[in-house]
Amino acid sequence: MESGSSLRERLVDVGVDLVLTEGTASLGLREIARRAGVSHGAPRRHFPTHHALLSAIARRGFADLGARFATAARGAASPHGQLRALGRAYVAYALECRGMFELMFRHDLLTSENEVSGQPPLRESTLPLFEHFAGLVARCRADRVGQGSETPQDAETPAAVIAAALWSNLHGVAQLWAWGSLQLVLGASPSVVGTSDDDLLDRLVAAALDAHLGPVNA
Template identity: 65%
Template sequence: MAQEDSLRERLIGVGVDVVMTDGIAALGLREIARRAGVSHGAPRRYFATHHALLSAIAQRGFADLRARFEAATAAVTSPRDRLAALAHTYVRYALEHRGMFELMFRHDLLDSGPHTSAHGPRLRESTLPLFETIVALIAECRTEPAGRRRDDVRSSAEPPPAVTAAALWSNLHGIAQLWAWDSLRLALGTPSAGPAPGGDHLELLVTAALDAHLGPARA
């Protein structure tokens, strides 16, 4: 059993290396088996489907992102500042690990639906808590007077925290993707320098997204 678990973990580790270096298009069972030095049929002993292996690889990405979130918010107390730390961390991760980031949110490809892995939770059980954290922080921001402008009048039509969280998440994801594709660099007249984080312009874009959904932070 220990040997089987070791091989399973090796296959996942090789898959992580493949997606980090060559992107999601290279994540075939045969390629992972070849790089792991095992037979082409070996992955099928541990993963019933290709989607199940992709999900296990994506789980590693979520574990890494979760650890980064925890580190970024360790010394932050206010919900607005915690949300800002998460937002900046999310976009930086997206640009630093493009292949893994693309895989993590492809729930149309991954084993996040009716299939349950015998070796761990379904992927949705890793993704949903991250989203729920954003929802909770937005709800906290709305209850703190210091988190809103003094002249901000609460509208009865204000969307639920989950809707605002989904809109903010979409905004941040779009910033990361459009920046990686050079579209935002072109629009803003910034130099094209590959997928690396973009300094002040990128920081301003993330801050603008937060302000758009939460209202400008009070000084």
């Protein structure tokens, strides 16, 4: 007989596969149960609500994204270099795993409690990633102070606010690229004609960092 923990993990495994291959619209409890080979009521024994199961699936996405962040940052010594690597990894993940990316940042999941199944609220997977991001922003600002390039206006804005604005910028890059909007508006620009998608995405991430943190050599 299959243990409760292994069935729970199998249900999450099936949900992860579904969201990565077919998107968030496929994540019904009945469909997950069918593909896991169990009765449609079986998921309720481990996930009291649909949100609880979706949160467990999204938590896998945050674990994957966190691992990609760690790998991306290894080759960058400076805080600015690490932020650029993380920004590029964030956009790449959004484009590669669109269904999971959409699921991970749904506010209704981030605020749902999941005490019955023994799992913390999904926000506890989100906050450490943002706090790491904000910490790198604070270190970048400290470097600018050391260089004498931070303005009084810069000093008045908390690092967390700048980090949130930068995150919003990167999220927007990912979404607009996925929809084809950025390719459309940049396609006729002489400065980007002939530029590969990877190079253009790198330039967009670099421009976002420069806009919020200033150029590296400012």
